[in-house]
Amino acid sequence: MKKVMGAALGILTAIGGFVDIGDLVTNAVVGSRFGLSLAWVVAVGVVGICLFASMAGRVAAVSGRATFEIVRERLGPRVAGANVVASFAITLLTLTAEIGGIALALHLASSVEPRLWIPVAGLAVWLVLWRVKFEVMENVAGLMGLLLVGFAVALFLLGPDWGELLRQAVPPSPPGTEHAATYWYYAVALFGAAMTPYEVFFFSSGAVEERWTAKDLATNRINVLIGFPLGGLLSLSIAACAAVVLLPAGIEVSALSQIVLPVAQAGGPLLLAVVIVGIVAATFGAALETALSSGYSVAQYLGWSWGKFRRPAHAARFHVTMILAVLLGVGILMTSVDPVMVTEMSVVFSAVALPLTYVPILVVANDPQYMGRYVNGRFVNALGTVYLVIVVAAALAAVPLMIATGAGS
Amino acid sequence: MHRGQQEPGQATASVADALVEARSAAETTRLTVDLLARGRVTGPVADTALLDQLDALDEADRALTTLVPPDVTSSDRRTEGLTTVGDLTDVVVQAREWVAARSGGDLAGADAVPADADALLDDLAAATDAVEQALSEAGGP
Numbered sequence: 001m002k003k004v005m006g007a008a009l010g011i012l013t014a015i016g017g018f019v020d021i022g023d024l025v026t027n028a029v030v031g032s033r034f035g036l037s038l039a040w041v042v043a044v045g046v047v048g049i050c051l052f053a054s055m056a057g058r059v060a061a062v063s064g065r066a067t068f069e070i071v072r073e074r075l076g077p078r079v080a081g082a083n084v085v086a087s088f089a090i091t092l093l094t095l096t097a098e099i100g101g102i103a104l105a106l107h108l109a110s111s112v113e114p115r116l117w118i119p120v121a122g123l124a125v126w127l128v129l130w131r132v133k134f135e136v137m138e139n140v141a142g143l144m145g146l147l148l149v150g151f152a153v154a155l156f157l158l159g160p161d162w163g164e165l166l167r168q169a170v171p172p173s174p175p176g177t178e179h180a181a182t183y184w185y186y187a188v189a190l191f192g193a194a195m196t197p198y199e200v201f202f203f204s205s206g207a208v209e210e211r212w213t214a215k216d217l218a219t220n221r222i223n224v225l226i227g228f229p230l231g232g233l234l235s236l237s238i239a240a241c242a243a244v245v246l247l248p249a250g251i252e253v254s255a256l257s258q259i260v261l262p263v264a265q266a267g268g269p270l271l272l273a274v275v276i277v278g279i280v281a282a283t284f285g286a287a288l289e290t291a292l293s294s295g296y297s298v299a300q301y302l303g304w305s306w307g308k309f310r311r312p313a314h315a316a317r318f319h320v321t322m323i324l325a326v327l328l329g330v331g332i333l334m335t336s337v338d339p340v341m342v343t344e345m346s347v348v349f350s351a352v353a354l355p356l357t358y359v360p361i362l363v364v365a366n367d368p369q370y371m372g373r374y375v376n377g378r379f380v381n382a383l384g385t386v387y388l389v390i391v392v393a394a395a396l397a398a399v400p401l402m403i404a405t406g407a408g409s
Numbered sequence: 410m411h412r413g414q415q416e417p418g419q420a421t422a423s424v425a426d427a428l429v430e431a432r433s434a435a436e437t438t439r440l441t442v443d444l445l446a447r448g449r450v451t452g453p454v455a456d457t458a459l460l461d462q463l464d465a466l467d468e469a470d471r472a473l474t475t476l477v478p479p480d481v482t483s484s485d486r487r488t489e490g491l492t493t494v495g496d497l498t499d500v501v502v503q504a505r506e507w508v509a510a511r512s513g514g515d516l517a518g519a520d521a522v523p524a525d526a527d528a529l530l531d532d533l534a535a536a537t538d539a540v541e542q543a544l545s546e547a548g549g550p
Contacts (some may be wrong), residue, residue: 111453177550249436252429255461257454261440263449272450409426 018049018231019148019238020286022094022193022347025340027235028259028388029408030186031242032252034175035168039236041187045194046232050224051241052358055376055384056200057220057367060207062374064105067204069300069368071360083360084301086353088294091198093346095290096329099125100339101283104256108277115334120328125287129322134209134308141285149279152237154266160244168243185401185408188394189344192351194232195391200357201293205300209309214374243267255340267380294325344407351398354391362388418481423476424490425467425549428540433495434462434469435537438501439530445508446526452512459505466498486547493543497536504529 030038056067063070072080102124103117128137174183203224212220242253245262253259256279264272292308299306299318306318333339362384365376376384402408427498434526441458444450450458473491506522523529544550 048413108454108457111456245440250429250432250439251436251440252433254430254433255458256464257458257461258437259446260454261437261450261458264444265440268449269451272454276454 018228019145019234019282020094020105020193021097021283021343022196022198022350023235024101024238024259025253025256025343026186026189026193026347027239028242028246028253029344030190031239032246032258033178034183034186035243035247036165036236036240037168037172037174037191038183038187039169039239041190042171042194042232042235042239044390045191046229046384048191048277048390049195049199050228051380051383051387052195052361053200053203053228054221054224056204057207057212057224058217058374058389059361059365059371060204061212061216061220062214062369062372063251064208064213066208066296066300067364068201068297070364070367072301074364074367074370075360079360080301083356084297086356087197087201087297090196090327090346090350090353091201091290091294091297093327093342093349094196094198094323095287095294096332097339097343097346098283098287099329100333100342101256101325102280102287103333104339105276105279105283108257109259109280114339115226115336118330118333121287122326125284125291126323126326128174128288129291129308129326130312130319134206137288137308138285141281142286144281144287145278147274148234148238148282148343150263150267150271150275150278150297151234151241154271155237155244157266157271158241158244158262160240165243174263179405181401182405182408184397185348188398188401189347189408190350191390191394192349192354192398193347193394194235195354195358196347196350197357198290198293198342199351200361201296202289204294205296205307209307213308217374230346234389291322291326295319295322303375348398348402348407351394353395355388358391416479420476420478420480421486421547423472424483424486425544425547427472427494428490428544428547428549429467430465430472431490431497432499432537432544433539434465435497435533435540437462437465438504439533439537442504442507442526442529442533445511452508455508456505456512459501459508463498463499463505465493466501470494470498486543489543489546493536493539497540500532500536503532507534 027042059067059070068080068083071083099118099121100114102121103114106112106117106121109113174180207216207220218299238259239264242259245265246258251258260272260275263275295318296306298321299315304317305315307315312319332342362376366372366381368375438459439449441455445452463515470491473487473494476487478487501522507526510522523532
């Protein structure tokens with residue numbers, strides 16, 4: 001019974017933890033401009049993150065070490081160094097976007113200027129990182145983030161023409177009003193949002209924090225294979241709400257406040273309040289995960305003592321790295337940069353950095369020296385190889401598409 | 410052609426882009442006012458949504474004011490665009506005051522506050538029609 005409860009909790013936190021500010025903004029922007037014609041990208045992204053997160057979790061469970069500790073040992077300091085530099089930069093950008101997301105959500109709830117909320121959000125993130133136990137932190141943020149299911153409820157209450165939504169999704173093609181290059185730019189952004197590198201850093205290091213062993217492989221598989229796809233459905237609900245209410249009205253999403261209007265239309269103030277709490281929780285949870293991931297990546301590369309399971313005094317450099325990352329994120333936001341723009345940049349540059357994160361995972365998961373009989377099977381390797389091709393194509397196309405389309409404008 | 414000037418077609422397309430942004434802001438304002446009038450949205454969310462639309466209109470206005478029109482046609486389109494965006498901004502400002510008054514602000518008798526949601530939505534519809542007209546003349550979608 002305890003195991004079943006543990007698995008259920010893992011699934012729920014995976015659902016709630018899947019959607020962050022990048023998913024929220026990108027899905028709503030895409031829904032308001034392209035309807036559900038990019039739903040296929042969410043599906044491709046979910047399969048990809050399931051594949052690589054379960055691989056990273058398996059490496060951690062079997063070896064008892066986080067994947068990126070092994071990457072340096074297995075591939076050498078240069079390859080691992082390129083990986084850590086790119087991943088840290090992207091994770092920092094994502095952390096900045098998440099702190100901005102918390103501030104924007106609190107602005108929505110209170111009308112108080114987001115710049116006043118940014119330092120409060122940064123302080124709250126640091127306090128939780130400093131004081132709260134890993135399991136409590138992960139479960140509370142994940143479960144509260146589950147309130148984003150309000151978008152799915154709103155979609156049903158709106159009573160859309162399901163046939164029309166299906167026609168938008170299948171066969172996928174850009175609407176006549178949008179240029180093909182813009183369509184592909186958002187396809188890459190959605191893919192980057194679904195497969196953000198911090199998710200695997202967090203997943204593999206979290207497995208070590210929770211002291212997973214080979215006995216936990218089934219839990220790993222269930223969490224990933226049920227939790228992430230259901231999280232993907234939440235993403236699609238956000239896009240569909242925008243497609244049903246905002247697209248026909250000619251509203252192009254440029255602010256978080258527009259994303260919640262379909263929810264208000266469908267469910268009134270109560271559902272709106274539920275969703276705003278969900279947005280605060282989802283962005284707060286993602287801010288914790290990205291701050292931890294920046295600490296994990298640097299500490300694991302440099303061989304420092306790391307982990308929330310250690311007292312801060314025993315992992316001082318790990319905690320200092322996280323504090324610096326949070327301070328940098330707050331500092332960037334206090335320059336008055338638009339948090340939504342930071343979010344859009346973070347998902348596109350995530351796509352650029354994807355190969356540096358996912359190639360090493362595939363290499364390590366195939367090494368019998370670390371994995372023994374738990375190395376990848378043929379099917380996983382075949383799928384992994386297909387995904388590497390997609391990941392490289394997305395990484396190569398991201399910047400040219402951003403320049404050609406003026407960042408999708 | 411002077412430095413910073415665009416081709417005539419590009420300049421008109423830039424006017425159209427700014428007006429698409431303005432139309433989106435107008436529709437967001439209409440939806441927000443309608444939802445607040447029906448009690449579907451809270452005052453702080455409505456206020457934030459309208460503030461975001463003022464930012465979007467500011468961006469559209471900036472795109473139009475900094476444009477260097479290369480010919481008479483694009484200059485006329487730009488002037489018309491600036492007028493319609495300015496008129497729309499005035500209505501969104503009024504909408505924000507109406508939200509403040511509904512949320513308990515002491516604005517009784519203030520000239521800028523519309524009498525009710527219907528009056529505000531009428532003003533908004535007129536401003537939106539003007540944006541649509543300008544957009545159509547600029548060859549926008």
